[in-house]
Amino acid sequence: MCLSSCPFLCPVDLRDTASLALKFQFNPKLGIDNPVLSLAEDHDCSGPWSLERPRFCLLNKEEGKSFGFHLQRQLGRAGNVVSKVEPGSSAQRQGLRVGDRILAVNKDVVEHEDSAAVVRYIRASGPRVLLTVLARHVHDAAQAQQGSDAHLCPVLGSGVRPRLCHIVKDNGGFGFSVTHGTQGPFWLVLSAGGAAERAGVPPGARLLEVNGVSVEKFTHNQLSRKLCQSGEQVTLLVAGPEVEEQCRQLGMPLAAPLAEGWALPAKPRRLDLKKGPQGFGFLLREEKGPEGHPGQFLWEVDPGLPAEKAGMQAGDRLVAVAGESVEGLGHEETVSRIRAQGSFVSLIVVDREADRFFSMVRLSPLLFLESTETSASPKDTCSASLVETENVLVEDTDVTSGSLSSCQCLLYPGPGGGYGFRLSCVASRPCLFVSQVTPGGSAARAGLQIGDVILEVNGCPVGGDIDPERLQQLADAEPPLCLKLAVRSQQSLEAWIPPGIGEVRKKIQETLASDLL
Template sequence: MEAAADLQDTALLTPRFEFNPKLGIDNPVLSLAEDHDPSDLWRLERPRFCLLSKEEGRSFGFHLQQELGRASHVVCRVEPGTSAQRQGLREGDRILGVNNRVVEHEDSEVVVRCIRASGPRVLLTVLAQHAHDLARAQQGSAALLCPTLSPGVRPRLCHVVKDEGGFGFSVTHEHQGSFWLVLSSGGAAERAGVPPGARLLEVNGVSVEKLTHNQLSRKLWQSGEQVTLLVAGPEVEEQCRQLGMPLAAPLAEGWALPTKPRCLHLEKGPQGFGFLLREEKGLGGRLGQFLWEVDPGLPAERAGMQAGDRLVAVAGDSVEGLGHEEIVSRIRAQGSRVSLTVVDPEADRFFSMVRLSPLLFLESTEAPTSPLNTCSASPVETKDPPVKDTAVPPVPSGSRQCLLYPGPGGGYGFRLSYVASGPCLFISQVTQGGSAARAGLQRGDVILEVNGFSVDGENDLERLQQLAEAEPPLCLKLVTRSLQDLEAWIPPESVEEWTGASELL
């Protein structure tokens, strides 16, 4: 015990890092997140910032789970060797903020949606479990601990186009990686929204942190007639310093961007929506969902859809990484009024270059929410190549069937419990916004069959484990029972959990 006390005292006496924009480390998140000393109680008792990034086709490397009975979002697993582990995310951490948004009291569906909509980079504000519990006991909420930038005080993503005076700025620097811009009055950079005295953070999506002045000059020259700069004005730098926040790209607002995502609102007419949705390879060979054969005069064309647009969100919810069938199911769930967010090829190339999601730069963040329809969703007149219909055959009275497709993390989004002393498997938890919720599963639903196999025997769990790994979709036959009914005839000590409901992010 004495050794532990000495270790704690030593940690608390260690001089803390203070960010000086002209002398210190360029990005505070690198210092704050890469210090993994478990004895650093000072760091763990305060909110931490984890700036995560992922490669194409990969995840950030952590699993998120909502705490039962609370609006608390728990990191329940961190994958080794991933961005989440490298940036100091820990099992048990509570997520307080996503980018510049406080999410402590948001539904799990909203938090997952915010993280996925952030694209390849996201800034998480997290708090260790013990500090979170203490804050709740003292203040009733940990949300008050989550620092955010003031409205209008954010880094800027500025697209600068050369004119007769060039880009309209010169670069000063103190040492490698620390650059500030001196603007020409009325020049191209000033017109593009670059603030006076701005610190330069990125050029065309590449950090300048490790560049020399000569390397930066060469990079600007190679940009040609236009360049996209991530910058932070003095006010932003000062507020980030006071809050301990990094000058992170996902916090940026767009200024004079050459292109933006488009929100299309379609209402189905007598001849349908009038477009075809097709999965094919796009930039860098990555799979995406593209819109083709837009019929003249039909709702899709009237809404502004163009052939070759890539679909990035349905009802404001990112569809990056989802399969074709899952996306079609989400569109069908909207019925006759569909809200789609798309990017044309030029916008796709631009946002891929700056490594940010186009959804961060929507003019309006409000979008219709996707209804939690049952499995018999309204068919979509998209002129798709034939897709397996989500309509299911008739079932006996009192029961229903649902088809489930796995989400991006491979799970179906529900927790299954079973009664060891009797033939009863039931849904004890449904992840909001997950595949199960969209298919209409509810807490208390009792499972009668899985993929045509009855679940009333001794080998049910073994069979379910095998079926869950089978090719999707997963077909469940269910009967609805209220949780009160279940509690009335199921002894609590006989109930066991089969699987956890968490989201891989």
């Protein structure tokens, strides 16, 4: 069966894959001593030349097993050294070696992080992880020459990532056809305004995976059958031409753990709970999930108690506690981590639909927390989200733009269209301040912090009495969003946030306190 006759395809002429192949562009500025970086599995890693540059190891964890390597523990110190590689493991097959220093975990550069942070990143990656590594002697020589603060890790440009796109068939099918060739790789040809384009598939995208299965070595007929078996919806891992070219220059694989989520059908949820007089109001139980994998599940969610108010649903699976993955942990250790948080705990959970989805694509939901939070409810994370507190008695505090030093901040929307922060105001006061910043979002990357006072949006002065509709219009203007803001100290912040402001005030103070540690 050929792809052109398959019902999910739109009537677009097929093109030969050779016409879309991108040529390698030599760039002498990339790398440390040699600009040609390579995948570990494509070369003999035993040779000395192959160890003189960063390497990329894409590891896969088999059911009930580890990635197959040990990380030397150096608490409080930067430098993450592989101390042991298990024979026959994924780590050994992908060229990881004893003495390698880990420079990056997926898209997060960790060369100046301590080992505890690196372990958290790896555990949060789920069954697949991409490690950027450099031989220890090369790393040490480069640091001796360039200094301990040298950046040795090659990275993709800002916003240049593969995409995980979920496409739902409409009257025009999935809205794409596939370049004709006997065997992969394959590229997609989009229908203008079709389902694939609306789901975020970029023009000229290379097709990497279908429903979590690599199709790079599929024949044309195998790919046709795989797509036809998808039914009314399909999830594709794709890479646009710019992503493909940058990865080619760096020698970096077009790996799923690097992907951004676009139009995903399910998402992880963050639940912030404050313990009440009757506790949190839920029961944690260890059992097997819908795919047969063991996990920690949330049950007996009591009506009216903090868990239900935070949005917990019976049957949710617990993914992380306080931002740290609990995948693979036993019941007692998971309970201990929750109790260690005291009266306020932050949980990341997935419902059964989300659990099945992320299990199918073989990726951790934690990798998509930022993009799903942004796309799920833009009003919760964009600058036009205005939360007004109750009227309370406050001391008169002069907060004017003239009394504060100011700076400008340019923001671009993330994959879901939001900017990644929330504004709050005190009723009848002239202050508009940042009360929430989404970790890893556009605002966080631009340096916006909780407690920043907003003076102007796109050149228009703002205050606590601004009309929310007017603020929404400013936020919906053509990007970038230009903010003029004043960053205040914790002492001055406490002077103008009134007592009784509730959870917003508590979260701001907790975040400021954590920043001081």
